[in-house]
Structures are given as C-alpha cells and as structure tokens.
Amino acid sequence: MDPQRKRYYWIGAILLTLWLAVWLTATLVWNRLDADRVILRQIWSPETGWSLGDAQPWRFLYEFGTIPAFALTFICLLAWYRSLQSPKWIRFRRYFLLYSLTSIVGAGLIVNALLKEYTGRPRPREVVEFGGNWEYRAALELGIPGQGQSFPCGHCTMGFIFASGVMFWNYSPPVAIGSLALGLGYGTLMSTARLLQGAHYVSDAFWSLGVMGATFISFYFFVLQPPLSDSVLVRKISKQTKWRLRIGIAACLILITILYSTRRPFFKEHQRIVSLSLEAQHIELVTNVPAENWDVEFTNVDHLIMDLQANGFAFPASQHDLDVGTELSSEGIMQILVNSKTFGYFPELHEAITLKVPVRFQHRLSLTPLPP
Numbered sequence: 001m002d003p004q005r006k007r008y009y010w011i012g013a014i015l016l017t018l019w020l021a022v023w024l025t026a027t028l029v030w031n032r033l034d035a036d037r038v039i040l041r042q043i044w045s046p047e048t049g050w051s052l053g054d055a056q057p058w059r060f061l062y063e064f065g066t067i068p069a070f071a072l073t074f075i076c077l078l079a080w081y082r083s084l085q086s087p088k089w090i091r092f093r094r095y096f097l098l099y100s101l102t103s104i105v106g107a108g109l110i111v112n113a114l115l116k117e118y119t120g121r122p123r124p125r126e127v128v129e130f131g132g133n134w135e136y137r138a139a140l141e142l143g144i145p146g147q148g149q150s151f152p153c154g155h156c157t158m159g160f161i162f163a164s165g166v167m168f169w170n171y172s173p174p175v176a177i178g179s180l181a182l183g184l185g186y187g188t189l190m191s192t193a194r195l196l197q198g199a200h201y202v203s204d205a206f207w208s209l210g211v212m213g214a215t216f217i218s219f220y221f222f223v224l225q226p227p228l229s230d231s232v233l234v235r236k237i238s239k240q241t242k243w244r245l246r247i248g249i250a251a252c253l254i255l256i257t258i259l260y261s262t263r264r265p266f267f268k269e270h271q272r273i274v275s276l277s278l279e280a281q282h283i284e285l286v287t288n289v290p291a292e293n294w295d296v297e298f299t300n301v302d303h304l305i306m307d308l309q310a311n312g313f314a315f316p317a318s319q320h321d322l323d324v325g326t327e328l329s330s331e332g333i334m335q336i337l338v339n340s341k342t343f344g345y346f347p348e349l350h351e352a353i354t355l356k357v358p359v360r361f362q363h364r365l366s367l368t369p370l371p372p
Helices: 003-033 035-040 060-066 069-081 090-120 155-169 171-198 204-225 239-262
Strands: 264-274 280-289 294-299 304-314 319-328 333-343 350-356 367-368
Touching: 003 035, 003 069, 003 204, 035 204, 060 171, 069 090, 069 239, 069 264, 090 155, 090 204, 090 239, 155 204, 171 204, 264 319, 264 350, 304 319, 304 333, 333 350
Parallel strands: 280 333, 280 367, 294 350
Antiparallel strands: 264 304, 304 350, 319 333
C-alpha cells in the first residue's frame, strides 16, 4: 500500500474513533443530567405551547432553510462531472464529490432514511410532559420504529453541512475557517428553530452534527483522500464511461429530489366558528381526529370556536383541509361532524385542535370517532 494512503487511513481511524468517543461520552453525561427536558421546560408553556417557534425567523428557517444546502449539492455534483475534463478544475474534483457524498449519504440516507425512521424517538411535542401522548425517550434509547422521528434532526444537517468547507484548509485556511464558522452558525440557527417548535431536542441537533462529521471524516480519509488528487492530470473519458457517469449523477439528482420533495415542511392553520342552536342541550363531536389531539376549553363564548394546526412533511402541492357540518336532532343533541382531509403525500403529519366551548356545555360534550 502507498505510504501516503496508509497515513490517511491511520489518521482517519484515530479521528473517527475520537469523534465518536466524544459524542458518546457527552451523550451519556447529557442524559444523566436530563438536560434535554430541563432546557425544553424553559421553552414550552402549558398555556401557549410552542408559540415561540411560530415567530420569525424560526418559521422561515423551518420552511426554506434547507434550500441552500440542497442547491449546493446539485451544483457540486455538476461541478464534479465537469471537472473531470477541465485542466483548471481537475484537482478539485474530489472536493466537489466529498461535499455531495457527505450531503447525500450523511443527511439523506443515514439521518433521514435510517435513523429518523428506525430509532423511534418521539418529538418533544409528542411526549406526555409537553402536551403529547407518548413516553419520553432519551438520546440513543431505542424506541418503536415509526413512533416518533425526532432523532437526529434532519433540518440541522442541512445547516451543519456547510462546515464541510474545512476541507480546503490546504488551499486557504481563512476559507476553511470561514466555512466551519458558517456551518456551525447556520446549523445552530436551524437547531434553535426546531427546538422552539417542539420538533427536536438539543441532543438531536448534537447528533446531527455528529453524524455529518463522522460521514465527512469517513469519506475524506478512507475513500476520496482529496489532497492526493492535486497533481492528477486530465484524461480523456470514453463515451461508455461518460454515460455511466451521467446515469450515476442523474440517479443522485433523482434521489436528492425525492428526499427534498418528501421532506418539505408543511404547515397549515384552520379556524372554524360554529353557531350553536338555542335548542341544543348536548354537543356530540363526530371526528376522524384522535381524542388525544383535542384541547377543550370551556369559556365565555357564544359560539363554538375550533382552531386546528397541522404540521409535518409533505410532497409539494399537498393540501390539508377541515370540513365541519352540523345537525340538530329532535332530542336536542347537536351533532358536529369534523372531518380532517389530506390531499397528496404526507410522510409525517401532526394535528392539534383547540376547541373553545360555551360554559353551559361543560358536562354536555362528547366525542365519537368518525367511522372509516
């Protein structure tokens, strides 16, 4: 084996071991202190919930904050292909590929396709202590796959990925340091947004950085070793190889598009005001929204006021609607049909309804599941 390559393998093995050891040790201490819940107790309020996360710039970061990283991944893939036959850019080809692979494999496959789907960690807003219905699970504590997609934070990876520019240290230390600062800063902003929205814990964001760092180290030292390509000369590529490269790039772009499309943040609010008949003696809610998603308040109002908030991830152009209908029986039972509807594809959707009801119905309200 080439001594220079062997040196890279050894450095990579040491760095990766130290990196994972630091992350695992820090997580054990963090869990011991129950720091995730301690921090969130300062953010969440029984009265206002996660209202801080609806303010700007946090809502903007949630909806559009991932776009720069996706765009740069597209650009780097195309730049890598063009650099193969460009004397000016050939030495940067592995750097372009390193960013793209870190983004696709680290953020796309490891975080979103594997860990989020199979670790089964409920989001903060889904656990009992913060108004949800599921049991809290600490970081690295495996739960039921599909019961929560909190670990790690997908949005955060799209911020931390910009720290990959540290790979240009050999060319320009200021650029490398600037990129590192940008990645850590942007990743922290994305983490704060998701924290305030009750979507993630601090440890989720911490492990987003951990996974992206481990992926970067693995590709840099074990696979690509970019500095070794500095002196590579441009070679003529056969037509067959060109087609293979084009097909590979097309497949990567399709994968990125699918990941981006299915993990597009979705947020929708509905308000419905229902007039109540003076003859109504009892209210029966017939709905397809689970009972645990309802928050009922009996207050001094004349009408029934219903506020629904739906959020999650959806394919572009997906829609959410709320149909409400009423019927008064001869026995004085006012039946209110509440039907939540979705149009399109939703990999993940959470619904929460706040219902304000006149005080006179305090002991005369029931909820019936809507038949399938």
